[in-house]
Structures are given as C-alpha cells and as structure tokens.
Amino acid sequence: xTARIGVVTFPGTLDDQDALRAARLAGAxxxxxxxxxxxxxxxxxxxxxxxxxxxxxLRAGAISRFSPVMETIIEQAKAGMPVLGICxxxxxxxxAHLLPGAMLRNNHLHFICRDQKLRVENAGTAWTSDYEQxxxxxxxxxxxxxxxxxxxxxxxxxxxxxxxxxxxxxxxPNGSLRDIAGITNEAGNVVGLxxxxxxxxxxxxGTGRTDxxxxxxxxxxxxxxx
Amino acid sequence: MTLDTVKHAAETxxxxxxxxxxxxxxxxxxxxREILGRRPTGAELAMYSVMWSEHCSYKSSKxxxxxxxxxxxxxxxxxxxxxxxxxxxxxxxxYAVTFKVESHNHPSYIEPYQGAATGxxxxxxxxxxxxxRPVAVMDPLRFGAADHPDTKRVLxxxxxGIGGYGNCLGLPNIGGEVVFDSCYQGNPxxxxxxxxxxxxxDIHLAKASGAGNKVILYGARTGGDxxxxxxxxxxxxxxxxxxxxxxxxxxxxxxxxxxxIECTLEIFRENLVDGIQDLGGAxxxxxxxxxxxxxxxxxxxxxxxxxxxxxxxxxxxxxxxxSQERMCAIVEPDKVERFLEICEKWDVIATVIGEVTEGSQLxxxxxGEQIVDVPPRTxxxxxxxxxxxxxxxxxxxxxxxxxxxxxxxxxxxDELKQQVLKLVASPNQASKSWITDQYDRFVQxxxxxxxxxxxxMVRIDEESNLGVAVATDGNGRYAKLDPYAGxxxxxxESYRNVAASGAKPLAISNCLNFGSPEDPAVMWxxxxxxxxxADGCLELGTPVTGGNVSLYNQTGETAIHPTPxxxxxxxxxxxxxxxxxxxxxEGQLLxxxxxxxxxxxxxxxxxxVHDHLGGLPPQVDLEREKLLAEILIAGSRDGMIDAAHDLSxxxxxxxxxxxxxxxxxxxxxxxxxxxxxxxxxxxxxxxxAVVAVPRSEELRFTDMCGARGLPAVRIGxxxxxxxxxxxxxxxxxxxLREAHEATIPGLLA
Numbered sequence: 019x020t021a022r023i024g025v026v027t028f029p030g031t032l033d034d035q036d037a038l039r040a041a042r043l044a045g046a047x048x049x050x051x052x053x054x055x056x057x058x059x060x061x062x063x064x065x066x067x068x069x070x071x072x073x074x075x076l077r078a079g080a081i082s083r084f085s086p087v088m089e090t091i092i093e094q095a096k097a098g099m100p101v102l103g104i105c106x107x108x109x110x111x112x113x114a115h116l117l118p119g120a121m122l123r124n125n126h127l128h129f130i131c132r133d134q135k136l137r138v139e140n141a142g143t144a145w146t147s148d149y150e151q152x153x154x155x156x157x158x159x160x161x162x163x164x165x166x167x168x169x170x171x172x173x174x175x176x177x178x179x180x181x182x183x184x185x186x187x188x189x190x191p192n193g194s195l196r197d198i199a200g201i202t203n204e205a206g207n208v209v210g211l212x213x214x215x216x217x218x219x220x221x222x223x224g225t226g227r228t229d230x231x232x233x234x235x236x237x238x239x240x241x242x243x244x
Numbered sequence: 245m246t247l248d249t250v251k252h253a254a255e256t257x258x259x260x261x262x263x264x265x266x267x268x269x270x271x272x273x274x275x276x277r278e279i280l281g282r283r284p285t286g287a288e289l290a291m292y293s294v295m296w297s298e299h300c301s302y303k304s305s306k307x308x309x310x311x312x313x314x315x316x317x318x319x320x321x322x323x324x325x326x327x328x329x330x331x332x333x334x335x336x337x338x339y340a341v342t343f344k345v346e347s348h349n350h351p352s353y354i355e356p357y358q359g360a361a362t363g364x365x366x367x368x369x370x371x372x373x374x375x376x377r378p379v380a381v382m383d384p385l386r387f388g389a390a391d392h393p394d395t396k397r398v399l400x401x402x403x404x405g406i407g408g409y410g411n412c413l414g415l416p417n418i419g420g421e422v423v424f425d426s427c428y429q430g431n432p433x434x435x436x437x438x439x440x441x442x443x444x445x446d447i448h449l450a451k452a453s454g455a456g457n458k459v460i461l462y463g464a465r466t467g468g469d470x471x472x473x474x475x476x477x478x479x480x481x482x483x484x485x486x487x488x489x490x491x492x493x494x495x496x497x498x499x500x501x502x503x504x505i506e507c508t509l510e511i512f513r514e515n516l517v518d519g520i521q522d523l524g525g526a527x528x529x530x531x532x533x534x535x536x537x538x539x540x541x542x543x544x545x546x547x548x549x550x551x552x553x554x555x556x557x558x559x560x561x562x563x564x565x566x567s568q569e570r571m572c573a574i575v576e577p578d579k580v581e582r583f584l585e586i587c588e589k590w591d592v593i594a595t596v597i598g599e600v601t602e603g604s605q606l607x608x609x610x611x612g613e614q615i616v617d618v619p620p621r622t623x624x625x626x627x628x629x630x631x632x633x634x635x636x637x638x639x640x641x642x643x644x645x646x647x648x649x650x651x652x653x654x655x656x657x658d659e660l661k662q663q664v665l666k667l668v669a670s671p672n673q674a675s676k677s678w679i680t681d682q683y684d685r686f687v688q689x690x691x692x693x694x695x696x697x698x699x700x701m702v703r704i705d706e707e708s709n710l711g712v713a714v715a716t717d718g719n720g721r722y723a724k725l726d727p728y729a730g731x732x733x734x735x736x737e738s739y740r741n742v743a744a745s746g747a748k749p750l751a752i753s754n755c756l757n758f759g760s761p762e763d764p765a766v767m768w769x770x771x772x773x774x775x776x777x778a779d780g781c782l783e784l785g786t787p788v789t790g791g792n793v794s795l796y797n798q799t800g801e802t803a804i805h806p807t808p809x810x811x812x813x814x815x816x817x818x819x820x821x822x823x824x825x826x827x828x829x830e831g832q833l834l835x836x837x838x839x840x841x842x843x844x845x846x847x848x849x850x851x852x853v854h855d856h857l858g859g860l861p862p863q864v865d866l867e868r869e870k871l872l873a874e875i876l877i878a879g880s881r882d883g884m885i886d887a888a889h890d891l892s893x894x895x896x897x898x899x900x901x902x903x904x905x906x907x908x909x910x911x912x913x914x915x916x917x918x919x920x921x922x923x924x925x926x927x928x929x930x931x932x933a934v935v936a937v938p939r940s941e942e943l944r945f946t947d948m949c950g951a952r953g954l955p956a957v958r959i960g961x962x963x964x965x966x967x968x969x970x971x972x973x974x975x976x977x978x979x980l981r982e983a984h985e986a987t988i989p990g991l992l993a
Contacts, residue, residue: 073499
C-alpha cells in the first residue's frame, strides 16, 4: 500500500503539477485538491504548492487562507495531518497561523531565482526524516516575498525548540532573519519553507540535483509505516 | 451627444472626422469612404484606423514578407503556416509545437514595466489561441548604452515587468538575449517569445463559421487602457517634445491571464470551441473582424453586452481598447452552457456578445442601433499595401570601406591578456545572470537547459523524453554593415545554437526591428534583410512559421541598427542526450570546429577595444552551417561530445571563458598552426563551435569530421583552474569570474 498525498490548486497556483510529480516519483499516490472543495478526498498528507494564489492580492497567502479547502486543512493539521507549505504554501501557513512569523518582500526588492544551498536543522519532522541532521542540500529558490520575519521572542523560541527546520547557507538570498529558510510547528507535522524541493527530484531537469526528493520519501515512509 | 449610427452616417456625409488624429492618411480615409459608399461611422473609423495601422496591417512590409512564403523550403514539418496567430510545427510522436516572437518595443520605452509585462501576456495568448499549452518564454532585449542614465530607468523596469508577469503565469523563462548599444537609446527593443505544445488534433484556428454559432467574449473586463496602442504608439516615430503617451499603454494582470490559460485549456479539452482568437493589439476590432474575415459567413455583435471596467466608455473606445487578458471564442449553441460553466469554475467572466450570421457583413449594434456595417475582409485582410521606395544609403560604401581588420591589434602578450579581460567584462559580453535570475526558469519541472546555455530546452513528454529547443539571436552591428548578410548571420547563429545543444533545427520565427519605413535607406535595409532571411531559410530548409515586424524604431532622423531577431525551433528525441555548454570533466579534449579567418568587422573586439563599427561582417556559408549542425547533433546522439558552445560575438575566447566558468574548470589552449593568437582568440568567423571530447571518443569523433569534410582542430584540454593560452598568458578562473560577473550588477544593481 502507499499513501495519498494531496496537492491543492488555488487560482494562481503554479507549482501544483511539479508537487504532484514529486509525490509520484517518491512512490506516493498524488491527488489533486481544488480550493473550493472542503473535501480532502481521504488524503494522508497535503502539500500547499508555490505560486501566486489569488494573485497575491492584499498579501501573499492572505486570501487563500480563507478558502473552503483551507478550513478542512487547518482543522486536520491541528489534529496531526502532515502539511508541507512550499513558497506561497509557506506564506499561506503563516497567514493561517499554523506556523508563526510572516514573509516580507525580499530585502533587495527583486524576484530571485537561484540554486540555493540549505542546511537541514531539524531532521525529526514528518517531512525531513530521510535527511541527516545538519545535512547540506541544494534546491531551487524563487520568490519575490521570501524574507522571513518574526519578533525576537518567537525567533528565540523557534531556535530553542529546534523548530528552525532549514537555514540558508553561503548567502542569505532575501534578508530572512537568522537565515531562516523554513520552520516547523511544535508537533513536527506542519513544515513550511521558501525554497522548492519539488523542483529538485529528477537528475535531468532544473539544476540536475535530486536533493528535494527526501521531503516526499520522508513523508511516505512515515505514512506507510505508521 | 447623438450616437453615430450607420443611418446617421449615410445622412450626414459632410461631417468632419478625426481620421488624422487616429493615425490614418488622407488617401486611406478616402478609400474607406469608397469601400463603404458613404462616410464611416465613428465606430467604423475607429476599427479601420487601428486595423490599418502599420502594426496590424503590415502595409509597408507586406510586399517584402511575401518572400517567406514564395521561397519557403520543402518541409513536411509545417502544420500551420504564416497568417495564423502562430505557426505550428510537427515534432513527432503526435505532438505539435507552436512558437512565435513578437515586439513590444514602443510601450516598453514609455512605461517599461507594463510595456514589457503585457508583451509577455500578448504572445502567451497568441500561443494559447492555437490550442496549445504555453510551456516556456524567452525575451530578446536591446537597450541603449549600459552606462546611460536612461538605461537605468528602462532596463530594471522591463526586467521586472517580464519577471512580474511571466513568473506569475508559471512559465519558465529559458533564454533570450540582452544587448546594449547606443543606437537603441530612445528605442529599446523588447521582443518576447513563447513556445506551446499540443497534440495534432488540438490545433485551433481563428475563424468564425457556422451561422447561429455564438460569439463569446471572456476574460478580463474591458477598460479604457491601451486605446489606440497599435495606431498611436507602434506606428509612428516618437517626438520627445510631444504629449505623454502613457494612456496608450495597456496595464496587465497576470493572475487573470493564468486563470484564462487554465480555463481555456479546459475548454479545449472538452472540445467546446469552433474558432478562437485572442484580444491583443486593436482589441475587439481585430478579434471580430479577423474571425469574421477568415470564416464563412458574417457576424453580428451586440457591443453593449461587453462587460466594462468603466461604464462611461463609448462604443468607439470599447472597439479600440487593448485591455489585456481577453479572448473571443466561436461556440456552437448547445455547447455554450458548458463553456460558461468552465468559465465560472475559473472565476472568468464570459459573455455571449453575438453570433455568426449567414450574411457577409460584420454588423455591430449598440443598444439596438447599428453602428458598424462593414465587409470584414476590408478591415482585417485587405488593408492598404505600400510599395515604399527604397534605396541603398549613400553612406553604406564608406561604412564598409572602413575596414575593422586594419585596426591596431595588441602588440604584446600582456596587451592581448588585458584585451581579453576587457572583452569578457564588457556589458555585452558580461554575464547576464543579474537579469535572468529575476525570471523563474524551473517552474513546470521540465526545464532541461536554460540561459546562459546555447539554447533553452524543455521536455515535452515525460515517458519518451521528447524535447524541444529554442534559441534567439540577432546582431544589429552585422546587419548595419550588410543587412542581407546580417539577417543570415542571425539565422545561422540561432540555428547553430539549437544544434550545439543537440537538437535538430526545424523552423523559424522572426521579429524584424527597423527604423521608419518612410526613410528609403531604412526600407532598403528591410528589403535586404528579408531577402537574406528568405534565401537563408530556403537553403537551410527551415521554413518561416510567422513573426512580427516593428517599424518606426527611431528617434528623430536616427534609426536603430537594422535588427532582425531570429528564433529557431529544434527537436530532440531524447533530452538525456542534450549537450550542455559547461566544461566540467578534467582531461577532456577541446576541438575547434569550422574555419577561422581574419574577420573583425562588427566584432565585439572592434566595439570594446576601438569603439568601431565598419568593414564587412563575417562571411556566410550556410552549407557549412548545415554540416556543422549535423556533426554537433550526431556527436551528441552518439556520446562523442560532452559539451559544446557556439562561437559568435567575442569569438573563441568568449566561448571558452563562458564554458569554463559554467563548469568551474580551466582550460589549456594552444594556438593552432596557421593562426596568430589574436585571430585565434577574437575572430568572429561564422560556422564554428568549440566542443569537449572524451579521450576515448577522440578517434571516432575526428574520423567523423574527416569523413564529412568539417575542419576540426585540437586546441587544448580541460585542465586546472585558469584559462591559459600557451606562450601568451594565463588568467585564473577567479579573475575571469570577477571580470565577467561584476559588470552588470555594478551598472544596474
């Protein structure tokens, strides 16, 4: 048996096909979810993919957070269902208060697309168990609003509880505080990050690396052995 | 104000009309009156004025563009040719690919962000209208001098606009060009290309047939933006003292376009449309008249049903508005309900605005009163045709006599080294990653190669690994020296770039950027360039599938360099065999393919070191280009070459520098017998490439080149962390990288 991984399509979602492909390549059964449906089609985990949902109007992720599908996802995530938010998906998770903090415009004010080095700071979450603690990986990064911010107390808490999941290495591409690229909730089932692991799953395309596949194999192992 | 109905127009023949303000010439206005047998209504005048503009009617260029059809090579790859929204090429396995390059030059100078953004939007809708899913974009760009203050206004805006729009559509940006030259100071060239993929049976055409079928306008609401964009902006020379033209530039909403793409693709999947056309330049005037003109019957439109962003718009303004993100479809009555359901699913506004009729006229009504009654062909396809006078300019001989081969050359090895460093750091030769890193090249997960590779390549089938490659090239300096040869050199370079990455060139699209057609010297450049391109395509066997002409790129009396930009599309059966440009394996052998002559006319070296433009461009030998391409493709397919990079502006040293930096490896080079180091490094002879050959394949590779008669000379080896030219100089990769990568951020960041 395998696990069903759902990928939500909001109006303006761009990387949904990539996330579905990544789930498939990892051996899971990919399932498309639609923003207007509250029904999650019995998926075991959900990926909120990158893009510009609702045109990033108001703020990135601010409108999606109120969509019918998010009502169920928020409820289920609180009950322990694994949720991964990539880029715009991470923005939606912070807007939904499933993760703390917020994303501001990159400090250099430009969109940036690059092959980014990261360190896995927490290999104990539902989405990172296939990595080694401290492992360095390289995956594409592409965003306009990727500067992670939170107040000092929240940042200190995140650090103390090991909830900084990924940190930028070599260069901080957007001015994120403490080089934070991704974080997890306390339970470790909800993870959000700005870089795009779903774009690094095949040796042939993109940067030619497969460092991102671990996100999808991690969750699959967890779900199948659970 | 009373409505200017058809009846009213017939009764008031002497009313004075603003034909001149709308960009029409006196004889054109007279012809409209002759066609209609009365004066046009205000709405009709609006339609004719935009559709007969240079931009839409190709009235100055048509007589020359005919050659692309007349001299078309035999090709069984072409499924749809010139005249539709974009040409369609058969790439095998049941797939068809459509691609086209278009200009958005004038709007981008006035309002760089929106001008460039809507350029992307427009070309993407053209591709979508053919029935294809857009899969990649590219942007050939040209700006004024890199250090000119206005470049700092225009370039960042253009780049942000392309990124802001393209990134939101989820289309990888996989290539293009950025060129600086003071000739583009008041006239930046912002060309945009899109590639789309479909199955053969999914091809759609822009025609309205079948009386009773419904005309549905869907997408964004119509607003007051971009009114007269094509007639006012794209078809006149700028006068810097004139009033601001900003209201003629459209404003884009990429989110709306993304919904339009997904909505339209779902509509195609359910086979709900008979004909379809996007709304771009000339808006509804263009879509309704072209659909009706290409179809079998007439069309009746209730213009007051159009959803408006601004309720005060007049019928003339609605017809001329170039509001973005709109499409027009012809739908059978029993499919309308499902069509509207899909639009609702994607939150896209859709309205039935009319139907196809049995008559022959395009009739438009406003609250029941008729305001347009025209034969659609006279609007869309039978516009004026000009045989503009052309003449070889008086200065051409002197320009060609000013021989670049006679310029002083470096006298010492150290001077040679300094010139190499100066070349690779010059704005045109420097790394453009500061620009291209603002575009998403990864989205859709099918990008095999992207800039700075020789061509952009995407996988189109995950099972079979079928892929397509596209490259765009143009060299205005070559074309200024000799427009005929310059156009062929652009074609040859683009063709070579596609082959260098391992794909077989199949067909081309072009964007012809020139000055004012009212200047006989410019018209001569245009005539020569089109003749050169048509002859070249015939020789290479690559048909022209379509393209775009942008004229009036001049400020006052000064025209830009004639700049034909050529996009070549190629196919590769197995993308795992693609050839990257990076030199990444120590010990592999470097071979220079082709012949190197003393050719410096129009070269990057003559520009960077001497600020010179004169002499003749490199010789063109298209038979040689074909042979080189065959060798590159065979070498890639059979695993004989691991890396390849075409030689063009900047010559061998530029190519080697780029490939070394890309792979993070150095190279030791030896000047071959019969060449001096300077010519070896800087000559821009065409028909050449440098390849990296694994030692185990050397014999097989040189045997193949020998048997086919392609000169191939071993020039060195991939080794170390410097680029060394034996007996001359050595430059550390770190120094080359600093020189190559610091320039553009230094000027623009």
